[in-house]
Amino acid sequence: MSNELPQDPSLPVVDFASFGDGTSSDALETGKRLLQACKDVGFAYLINTGISQAQADDMLTWSRKFFSLPPDIKQLAPHPKEGWKQRGYSGIGVEQLSQMVFDPNELAAIRKNAPDFKESFDLGRADSPHLENIWLPEEHLPGFREAALSFYYACQSFQIEKLLKALSLGLGLPADYLAQFHRNGDNQLRLLHYPAAPAEVFSRGEKGRAKAHTDFGTATILFQDNVSGLEVESPSGSGQFILVPPIPGAIVFNVADILMRWSNDTLKSTLHRVSALVPQDGTGMIQERYSIPFFMGPDVNALIDCLPGCSNENRPKKYEPITAAAYIDMRLNATYV
Ligand SMILES: O=C(O)CCC(=O)C(=O)O
Numbered sequence: 001m002s003n004e005l006p007q008d009p010s011l012p013v014v015d016f017a018s019f020g021d022g023t024s025s026d027a028l029e030t031g032k033r034l035l036q037a038c039k040d041v042g043f044a045y046l047i048n049t050g051i052s053q054a055q056a057d058d059m060l061t062w063s064r065k066f067f068s069l070p071p072d073i074k075q076l077a078p079h080p081k082e083g084w085k086q087r088g089y090s091g092i093g094v095e096q097l098s099q100m101v102f103d104p105n106e107l108a109a110i111r112k113n114a115p116d117f118k119e120s121f122d123l124g125r126a127d128s129p130h131l132e133n134i135w136l137p138e139e140h141l142p143g144f145r146e147a148a149l150s151f152y153y154a155c156q157s158f159q160i161e162k163l164l165k166a167l168s169l170g171l172g173l174p175a176d177y178l179a180q181f182h183r184n185g186d187n188q189l190r191l192l193h194y195p196a197a198p199a200e201v202f203s204r205g206e207k208g209r210a211k212a213h214t215d216f217g218t219a220t221i222l223f224q225d226n227v228s229g230l231e232v233e234s235p236s237g238s239g240q241f242i243l244v245p246p247i248p249g250a251i252v253f254n255v256a257d258i259l260m261r262w263s264n265d266t267l268k269s270t271l272h273r274v275s276a277l278v279p280q281d282g283t284g285m286i287q288e289r290y291s292i293p294f295f296m297g298p299d300v301n302a303l304i305d306c307l308p309g310c311s312n313e314n315r316p317k318k319y320e321p322i323t324a325a326a327y328i329d330m331r332l333n334a335t336y337v
């Protein structure tokens with residue numbers, strides 16, 4: 001796999017080339033480096049993960065094919081109404097507004113309410129007892145199901161065999177420590193498509209790509225096509241956002257909210273967003289963008305209690321233990337009030 005690393009990448013780079021099965025001193029070094037990135041920024045570029053750029057490109061090509069299908073076909077795999085059932089196809093938010101709003105207050109209200117201008121398809125493991133995948137009838141896109149599941153399992157293998165081990169080692173814990181809370185594979189692969197649109201609909205705030213947010217689960221890895229847009233809040237505390245452009249061969253990693261709580265806020269779940277960047281091609285159009293996050297979550301019955309080594313006299317435990325299920329319920333209730 002080729003890594004054309006820029007001179008001064010905007011995030012720390014963590015190299016898994018010599019991680020092996022997580023037992024060597026090199027593996028410990030990788031874990032420490034990853035942990036430092038989690039403390040400093042909450043984000044990193046990962047290279048030599050074992051998931052090749054060719055695999056990611058192949059999945060991005062499937063994603064393009066999927067989203068190019070007619071809307072009524074995509075609707076044959078509809079996302080359930082219950083927001084927590086993260087499976088199947090979600091269409092682009094219904095357009096809410098006229099192009100002719102100039103009142104600043106009205107515009108501010110619209111900006112706040114404008115749905116993200118994107119469509120998505122979610123899937124998980126094939127054998128979940130409580131959350132089944134929702135597929136298109138196979139004849140509409142033969143091979144899609146198999147390709148998507150195989151990519152899902154490639155991400156999960158990296159998660160279990162390397163990433164959670166590296167995090168555990170970095171935290172000074174046995175390599176398999178975090179994996180024991182991730183036995184059921186409650187993860188989610190999301191194909192995302194941000195359609196092209198004229199630049200002014202973004203600059204006027206009528207459409208956005210993804211508003212600033214943190215992710216819910218343990219951690220996320222993200223594959224992007226070659227259209228930039230992901231931005232991460234600067235650790236300087238200035239409130240500014242740093243562009244995280246795609247680097248061929250590199251995967252973007254971030255800590256999510258459960259891991260931040262679990263680590264007594266030692267590791268950071270950092271705000272990030274997707275902006276519509278105006279290309280310098282004079283067309284005035286914002287290019288479409290495809291990305292694929294893999295959201296990792298602990299088993300629903302896992303007890304999220306301060307990890308060993310993350311609290312002491314000077315840094316007392318901030319949070320009560322909570323099961324992952326109760327935590328997620330709490331967050332969803334806060335979102336949909
Ligand atoms: O599309 C991207 O690059 C990031 C998406 C994201 O942050 C999310 O879906 O949580």
Ligand SMILES: [Fe+2]
Binds near residue numbers: 213214215
């Ligand atoms: Fe995110």
